[in-house]
Amino acid sequence: MPSAKRAATHRAPRKPVARSPRRDVGRPRGEPVTEAVLDRTLEELASVGPAQLSVERIARAAEVNKTSIYRRWPTREALVAAALERVLTHLSLAQKDTGSLRGDLLFLGESVAGFLDQPAGQALMRAVFMEAVAPSIAALARRQLEERAGSPAVAMVLRARARGEWRDDADPKVVLSMLVGALLHRVALERQRPTRAWLGGVVAVLLRGVT
Amino acid sequence: MPSAKRAATHRAPRKPVARSPRRDVGRPRGEPVTEAVLDRTLEELASVGPAQLSVERIARAAEVNKTSIYRRWPTREALVAAALERVLTHLSLAQKDTGSLRGDLLFLGESVAGFLDQPAGQALMRAVFMEAVAPSIAALARRQLEERAGSPAVAMVLRARARGEWRDDADPKVVLSMLVGALLHRVALERQRPTRAWLGGVVAVLLRGVT
DNA sequence: TTGATTTTGCAACTCATAGTTGCAAAGATA
DNA sequence: TATCTTTGCAACTATGAGTTGCAAAATCAA
Numbered sequence: 001m002p003s004a005k006r007a008a009t010h011r012a013p014r015k016p017v018a019r020s021p022r023r024d025v026g027r028p029r030g031e032p033v034t035e036a037v038l039d040r041t042l043e044e045l046a047s048v049g050p051a052q053l054s055v056e057r058i059a060r061a062a063e064v065n066k067t068s069i070y071r072r073w074p075t076r077e078a079l080v081a082a083a084l085e086r087v088l089t090h091l092s093l094a095q096k097d098t099g100s101l102r103g104d105l106l107f108l109g110e111s112v113a114g115f116l117d118q119p120a121g122q123a124l125m126r127a128v129f130m131e132a133v134a135p136s137i138a139a140l141a142r143r144q145l146e147e148r149a150g151s152p153a154v155a156m157v158l159r160a161r162a163r164g165e166w167r168d169d170a171d172p173k174v175v176l177s178m179l180v181g182a183l184l185h186r187v188a189l190e191r192q193r194p195t196r197a198w199l200g201g202v203v204a205v206l207l208r209g210v211t
Numbered sequence: 212m213p214s215a216k217r218a219a220t221h222r223a224p225r226k227p228v229a230r231s232p233r234r235d236v237g238r239p240r241g242e243p244v245t246e247a248v249l250d251r252t253l254e255e256l257a258s259v260g261p262a263q264l265s266v267e268r269i270a271r272a273a274e275v276n277k278t279s280i281y282r283r284w285p286t287r288e289a290l291v292a293a294a295l296e297r298v299l300t301h302l303s304l305a306q307k308d309t310g311s312l313r314g315d316l317l318f319l320g321e322s323v324a325g326f327l328d329q330p331a332g333q334a335l336m337r338a339v340f341m342e343a344v345a346p347s348i349a350a351l352a353r354r355q356l357e358e359r360a361g362s363p364a365v366a367m368v369l370r371a372r373a374r375g376e377w378r379d380d381a382d383p384k385v386v387l388s389m390l391v392g393a394l395l396h397r398v399a400l401e402r403q404r405p406t407r408a409w410l411g412g413v414v415a416v417l418l419r420g421v422t
Numbered sequence: 423t424t425g426a427t428t429t430t431g432c433a434a435c436t437c438a439t440a441g442t443t444g445c446a447a448a449g450a451t452a
Numbered sequence: 453t454a455t456c457t458t459t460g461c462a463a464c465t466a467t468g469a470g471t472t473g474c475a476a477a478a479t480c481a482a
Contacts, residue, residue: 029457067461181397236428
């Protein structure tokens with residue numbers, strides 16, 4: 001029974017103000033716990049969605065006590081936000097200079113499609129489309145996505161422009177939103193796999209539209 | 212205190228089997244109640260999203276007792292499904308023969324954009340992107356959307372083909388998904404209004420890609 | 423007007439889950 | 453070994469989903 005909340009007996013406390021805990025002593029905070037919980041959260045998010053997500057179920061699945069979750073993240077929303085934030089910070093869309101705009105577009109499309117196929121991608125997509133999960137995290141997601149997806153895309157367009165494959169009046173952001181949007185339509189609305197043949201059709205239209 | 216659950220005193224009941232209630236007598240089921248509840252449900256769905264949707268709050272907002280809701284729809288999911296189903300059955304995308312493919316595409320795009328601007332459109336979009344709301348209704352939504360959006364689109368493509376504005380190897384469904392997908396990207400991800408200028412940029416790329 | 427029939431509001435329940443609290447035990451450092 | 457922090461555990465409160473029984477209201481038919 002250490003450190004009664006006031007030690008009301010004798011010897012006044014050294015520091016009556018709330019001191020911040022020092023992190024170099026004591027049992028270390030288990031990284032596996034944090035990781036396991038966030039992983040499970042993502043899986044729940046991807047499978048049942050944010051509406052049916054249950055902290056107690058996550059705790060059971062991660063083999064961790066519920067209190068250990070609430071000690072790290074104050075609310076369910078914060079937990080979801082943390083899980084999504086981790087996805088976002090680890091997100092990096094691959095880019096490659098294939099030598100042709102067609103090749104670059106195909107590569108980018110397959111990269112996005114691959115991400116949307118993972119639990120993290122599913123979870124993120126749902127979160128972004130539902131402001132309600134957590135407005136702040138949805139905003140962050142939009143910012144990060146724009147940033148991460150933006151720079152490879154800009155580079156791609158610059159290369160294409162140098163090769164004379166990109167007309168001046170075609171807005172890169174519009175074209176990118178058409179590619180990604182078509183993928184969203186295919187995956188989330190039609191619930192069909194974005195096959196190579198399908199992606200080829202999209203890229204063909206974009207190519208003619210842009211050169 | 213009428214109709215004790217068995218009338219255990221005298222005179223055996225005429226029909227011991229459970230008879231279905233006849234609908235031509237008694238107090239009629241209030242249509243305003245149903246309408247108000249579904250309207251409020253859509254608003255809730257559009258504003259706070261399916262995750263935070265509360266039946267009790269809907270009941271308060273619709274000025275109806277909670278039990279009256281549960282007597283019509285057995286669960287929260289069923290309520291959401293009913294609200295969305297009503298949207299779907301009332302959904303009809305306007306179509307118009309403007310005389311040119313560019314005009315037709317612009318009109319279709321603005322029609323979709325207008326729908327996405329309403330609460331019903333917001334609610335539907337969220338539901339479709341979250342299988343978790345109700346798998347069955349999400350599936351229905353996809354089917355209906357394809358059906359409703361498909362036929363105007365097919366007519367549009369036929370007209371364009373007759374005018375020689377549509378090349379044979381361009382898949383109409385792909386092009387449609389690019390248009391709608393770009394709109395989704397713009398509205399849900401970028402959270403920006405699909406202005407006429409922006410829509411013009413999309414249509415310009417599509418036009419060149421398709422002719 | 424009365425009786426039969428159905429819907430509605432109301433209040434009181436059960437149950438699951440979000441979130442909290444106090445304490446003892448488990449690890450870690452010095 | 454002494455100190456410190458994290459963890460598990462059990463018990464708690466609060467809220468909202470979904471249920472139930474009953475009285476009042478509304479409708480039609482005799």
